[in-house]
Structures are given as C-alpha cells and as structure tokens.
Amino acid sequence: MVEYVTAEEMRALEANADYYGVSYGTLMENAGRKVAEVLRALYGCKRVLVVCGKGNNGGDGFVAARYLAMSGCHVSVILLGRASDVKKGPAVENLFKLRMAKVDVMEIEAPEMLTRESFEACEIIIDAILGTGSYGVARGLAARAINLINNSPAIKVSVDTPSGFDARTGQCPLCVKPDLVVTFHAMKKGLERYNTEVVDIGIPEKAMTHAGPGDLLLIKSRGDFEHKGQSGRVLVIGGGPYIGAPALTAMAALRTGADIVTVASPRRAADIIASYSPNLITYPLSDRNKITGADVDLLTEQISRHDVIVMGMGAGHDPETLRALGEIMKLCDRVVLDADALQPEMPLKGIVTPHRGEFRRISGIDVAGDGQEEAREFSRSKNLVTLLKGRTDVITDGQRVKLNSTGSPGMTVGGTGDVLAGITGALYSVNPAFEAATAAAFISGAAGEMAFREKGYGLLATDVVHCIPYVMKEFRQQQG
Ligand SMILES: NC(=O)C1=CN([C@@H]2O[C@H](COP(=O)(O)OP(=O)(O)OC[C@H]3O[C@@H](n4cnc5c(N)ncnc54)[C@H](O)[C@@H]3O)[C@@H](O)[C@H]2O)[C@@H](O)CC1
Ligand SMILES: [K+]
Known part of the structure; x- marks a missing residue:
C-alpha cells in the first residue's frame, strides 16, 4: 500500500525533524543534493537550467544547482523575482552559497525578462518554482514560467511537485508537465499520474513516532x-x-x-x-x-x-x-x-x-x-x-x-x-x-x-x- 503524506503533514514532519535535531537547512541540503544525484544518474551531465521560485522549493533548486555545478555540469539559474524577495532562512543561505560557487543567477524583475529563448538553450530544466506551499492556480511570473517550460523541448524534472500542483487538493489546472518528479520523503496524493521518484531527505524516525512542534x-x-x-x-x-x-x-x-x-x-x-x-x-x-x-x-x-x-x-x-x-x-x-x-x-x-x-x-x-x-x-x-x-x-x-x-x-x-x-x-x-x-x-x-x-x-x-x-x-x- 502506498503511504501518502499531505502538504500539512509534510510541514509537520519538517518541524518535528528540526526539533529532533535535523534542521530545515539540512533537509534542504539533502533534498537538493538528491535531486542532483537522481538527475546525474538518469541523464548524465547535460546543460541544465534551474528555474527557482522565492520559497523553499526554490531553495532546493539552489542546492541542486550548486551540486550539479560542483560536479562539472553547465548550470544556469533563473530566479523568479529579486534576490531580496527570497525571505526564508535556508533558501537565503543557499542562494548565497550558490553565488559563492560562481553560478550565474538571473533575477527576473519583470515578466518581459522571461523569454522563450532562455528556456530553449538547455537540455534539462529543473522546475523548482513551487512545491507543497503552492495553493490555487499558478499566478504571475510562476504562471508565465510554467507555460514557457512546457513549450520547451528540454527534459523537465520537477522538484517535490510539478509547479502549479496544489498539494492540498491534488489538482493541477496549470502546471509543469514533467518527465520526472523527484518528491521528498513520501508520495503526495495526485502525483501517481506522473513518473515520480520518492527520495529520502533524512527526516528522523522520531519526527514520525513522537509528538513535536x-x-x-x-x-x-x-x-x-x-x-x-x-x-x-x-x-x-x-x-x-x-x-x-x-x-x-x-x-x-x-x-x-x-x-x-x-x-x-x-x-x-x-x-x-x-x-x-x-x-x-x-x-x-x-x-x-x-x-x-x-x-x-x-x-x-x-x-x-x-x-x-x-x-x-x-x-x-x-x-x-x-x-x-x-x-x-x-x-x-x-x-x-x-x-x-x-x-x-x-x-x-x-x-x-x-x-x-x-x-x-x-x-x-x-x-x-x-x-x-x-x-x-x-x-x-x-x-x-x-x-x-x-x-x-x-x-x-x-x-x-x-x-x-x-x-x-x-x-x-x-x-x-x-x-x-x-x-x-x-x-x-x-x-x-x-x-x-x-x-x-x-x-x-x-x-x-x-x-x-x-x-x-x-x-x-x-x-x-x-x-x-x-x-x-x-x-x-x-x-x-
Ligand atoms: N520546510 C523545509 O524546511 C523544507 C522544504 N522543502 C521544500 O520546500 C517546499 C515548500 O516550501 P514553501 O512552503 O516555502 O513553499 P513553496 O516554495 O512551494 O512556495 C512558496 C511561495 O509560493 C507562493 N505561491 C503559493 N501559491 C502560489 C501560486 N498558485 N502561484 C504563484 N505563487 C504561489 C507563496 O506566496 C510563496 O511565496 C517543498 O515542496 C520542498 O520542495 C525541502 O527543502 C525540505 C525542507
Ligand atoms: K516544483
């Protein structure tokens, strides 16, 4: 029987993991590293574009980009917003680390900056725009990026969930159509319709068995x-x-x-x-x-x-x-x-x-x-x-x-x-x-x-x- 977790349960597990000694930062590090590993194992070292949102899903994208760059792949990153729009601690830290690793990050300040060309000059797109924090239909820059990703001939790998997927309802009115979803810890309802790989990100046993924040x-x-x-x-x-x-x-x-x-x-x-x-x-x-x-x-x-x-x-x-x-x-x-x-x-x-x-x-x-x-x-x-x-x-x-x-x-x-x-x-x-x-x-x-x-x-x-x-x-x- 498949074990599902909801977006709320995932948030609860992450908070409990943090309380029992595996910090949010470590979980993000593990998540991004696993995405890079799966991608390398399946597709080798191709030209990769990582498209990142402003939340923690984007944070996972920063980590994946760093690992791919460290292993010698050609990586570029698009951030849907300004660096100052990235507010959550672990994501901010990983954006900084990415810059220290000399990876090019393009900040998108206006919709016109998102062009068809930038999504076609790569062989693989990592979709790290929206994850379990997404609700309702994709809006604004995210919606525009999702359309451009879907029109690109590149292989598409979604981080945790296809961006635009509402993990609360399992609905997906406008979302990335991925070749692969690398989802964390456990299956989320609605992801069965995609080619999905579940990876462990180190949530400790105690976070599941014991009460926590x-x-x-x-x-x-x-x-x-x-x-x-x-x-x-x-x-x-x-x-x-x-x-x-x-x-x-x-x-x-x-x-x-x-x-x-x-x-x-x-x-x-x-x-x-x-x-x-x-x-x-x-x-x-x-x-x-x-x-x-x-x-x-x-x-x-x-x-x-x-x-x-x-x-x-x-x-x-x-x-x-x-x-x-x-x-x-x-x-x-x-x-x-x-x-x-x-x-x-x-x-x-x-x-x-x-x-x-x-x-x-x-x-x-x-x-x-x-x-x-x-x-x-x-x-x-x-x-x-x-x-x-x-x-x-x-x-x-x-x-x-x-x-x-x-x-x-x-x-x-x-x-x-x-x-x-x-x-x-x-x-x-x-x-x-x-x-x-x-x-x-x-x-x-x-x-x-x-x-x-x-x-x-x-x-x-x-x-x-x-x-x-x-x-x-x-x-x-x-x-x-
Ligand atoms: N909490 C944690 O420590 C961890 C989180 N992880 C990652 O974090 C993700 C969840 O992160 P967040 O809770 O920051 O949420 P997301 O990164 O999924 O999205 C949050 C942002 O998207 C905006 N947004 C929501 N719905 C939208 C829509 N329909 N259209 C446009 N924008 C929308 C929100 O305003 C918010 O700014 C997971 O899917 C996973 O990838 C992993 O790094 C593991 C650790
Ligand atoms: K995603």
Whole structure:
C-alpha cells in the first residue's frame, strides 16, 4: 500500500525533524543534493537550467544547482523575482552559497525578462518554482514560467511537485508537465499520474513516532478563528473534596485558547473557584459538597451549550458522585475523562487521560513495557482515544500511536494532570480527538520544561499553566 503524506503533514514532519535535531537547512541540503544525484544518474551531465521560485522549493533548486555545478555540469539559474524577495532562512543561505560557487543567477524583475529563448538553450530544466506551499492556480511570473517550460523541448524534472500542483487538493489546472518528479520523503496524493521518484531527505524516525512542534501545525487554535465562541467552549465538571483541581483545568483550558470555560462544581467549591480569578465562570451545582444525582438534569442544558466537557478532577469517589458522573457522561458527546471519572463501570468515550494506575483500574491491564500495545488495544476495543500518561506518554486512537517525551522531573507535583486535561479539552473543542490529545501532551510537557527552567523543583502546576501560551506561541512561530 502506498503511504501518502499531505502538504500539512509534510510541514509537520519538517518541524518535528528540526526539533529532533535535523534542521530545515539540512533537509534542504539533502533534498537538493538528491535531486542532483537522481538527475546525474538518469541523464548524465547535460546543460541544465534551474528555474527557482522565492520559497523553499526554490531553495532546493539552489542546492541542486550548486551540486550539479560542483560536479562539472553547465548550470544556469533563473530566479523568479529579486534576490531580496527570497525571505526564508535556508533558501537565503543557499542562494548565497550558490553565488559563492560562481553560478550565474538571473533575477527576473519583470515578466518581459522571461523569454522563450532562455528556456530553449538547455537540455534539462529543473522546475523548482513551487512545491507543497503552492495553493490555487499558478499566478504571475510562476504562471508565465510554467507555460514557457512546457513549450520547451528540454527534459523537465520537477522538484517535490510539478509547479502549479496544489498539494492540498491534488489538482493541477496549470502546471509543469514533467518527465520526472523527484518528491521528498513520501508520495503526495495526485502525483501517481506522473513518473515520480520518492527520495529520502533524512527526516528522523522520531519526527514520525513522537509528538513535536509539527503537531501544533496540524491543529487549530486561537488566532485561526474570527468570532467569540469559535475557539471553543469548554465545560469543566469536577470539584467537591478537592477544589484546586477543576480550577487548574479551567485555567489551563483558557490559557490554551478556549474562548469560554465554565466550571460546574458543588456550591462550596464553586464559590471558592469564583474567588480565585475573574477569568473563571462558575456554575454552582445542587449540593454544597459533592456532585449528586440531582445534578444530572441540572447539567443537561449546560452540556449542550459547550463543545467539550472535561470531567472528573477533584470530584472524589463517593459512590453517589461516581453514579452521577456515569449518568452525566451519557449526556456528553465530546468529553475528556480524567481522575475520578475513570471508573471501569462508566460509559467511557472521547479522550481518556489515565496514568498507569488509572489505566489498570479501567482496563484491568497492568502495563509492563512502554504501554503502546496495551493502550492501542484498549482504545480500539472502546472506540476512544487514550492518552496514557507516563515518563513517555502514549497517545492512540486504536490505529495510530504517537509518543510524547516532553516534560520535566518537577512535573510530579500535584495538579499537573489537571492542567493536561484542561489543555486537552481546549484543543479537542476545535480539533479531532487524536490530534488534540497529541498536541496537548506535547504542549503540557513543553510548558513543564519551561517552568522547570525558571523554577526548578519549586515549580507548581500554576507555573505550568502560566507557560502554556509562551510555548504555543514559540513553536507556532518556528517554521522553516
Ligand atoms: N520546510 C523545509 O524546511 C523544507 C522544504 N522543502 C521544500 O520546500 C517546499 C515548500 O516550501 P514553501 O512552503 O516555502 O513553499 P513553496 O516554495 O512551494 O512556495 C512558496 C511561495 O509560493 C507562493 N505561491 C503559493 N501559491 C502560489 C501560486 N498558485 N502561484 C504563484 N505563487 C504561489 C507563496 O506566496 C510563496 O511565496 C517543498 O515542496 C520542498 O520542495 C525541502 O527543502 C525540505 C525542507
Ligand atoms: K516544483
């Protein structure tokens, strides 16, 4: 079976590779070198014209041109724009290296500079105009260059995708008609119709198996939405014997970007939580001290008004409370279940976030090794997503499995599990369960690492909450 990656998944893999030590620059170097190698092996050292765009696809073209020139081939380069239009770090660096290697680069400042003659005086054209960053129909200089390339008798080799190919849709209304596509890492949907060679560019195994910043690129969060409420409404149901736990969950959900977070708690807890922070909306339940059967009807409307319910934290295990939690669970559709809501007799669904002891309680299984197989089988049989917490977290929907190894030793302090549940709830309110749980595990651990750098073993769960927006901002900005 052919393994496909989408343009978004490729971006995520590249970001994870960078995080796990193979930089964007190294990936580009490998990509360009591989194109030059394939071309030399198939066609020998002919006169080559490399047509480069301003993004990273063009960057690959600069690298390929340098390698071909170094191996003695006659190479010239057309850049569709000015050198100053090349903005992305690795592409800028490789344009510089190309100039240092004394390869002629012609900067195209106006459409008239693109003439038929320049595309006919070569035997091979490397098409490095647009890659996976392309969307919609090719425009401007790119469109003109694509037409001229297609009218040239030269052999055409496309870098990663034929320019003009929209990797999001697999559509190609106006694109280069290549003799060969050299695509990176894995097949992209729609490329089957071309003569395509897949080459390895050194994305490390860990970038695929482990959560990383790339997993944040696969989810939506605040900033991807325009109106209030669109970034998610989360209802936290918990509290009773413990009061801080649901408050931490709610604060974490807010810091992750949820628009509206409501905490439904027994009255005593609700009053105290309301006094913690003006950011928290509380919904007092019927009893003063614990969640009871009388709350089931009371919560029906609240549940319908929120996108995701996060429940269990701080509720205690009074039998009446557990019975009520089970009944409330039946009313929920999208739900994150933690702590006291993790009981074997409950109708578990959505995302469960057990540590190993809780996992034993709900599955009857004592995890021996890394827990991957046990968690996967449990998720498959219950049709839910498991986020099994540990030194290395396991996230699985029964089919896919991701590991997460962010986190710090200081996170053994109480309350960090409540924080993770809150992050998970906020992301799940606007994303699919598996992607939300994976990104949540990464963010929670990375926030814990940041808090540990600042506070060492004195870190508190509230410090982790404080760091959530910083890590989300940092990792979303770091893209090649
Ligand atoms: N991110 C990375 O580090 C790596 C990226 N790689 C290469 O980078 C490519 C993706 O790079 P980018 O994300 O920079 O994107 P591209 O280089 O594919 O294109 C980006 C540029 O094209 C413009 N554009 C988009 N659609 C257009 C259209 N229809 N008509 C005209 N212009 C259009 C955009 O405004 C942007 O300036 C991959 O295909 C691959 O070749 C490889 O170097 C491996 C490493
Ligand atoms: K291309």
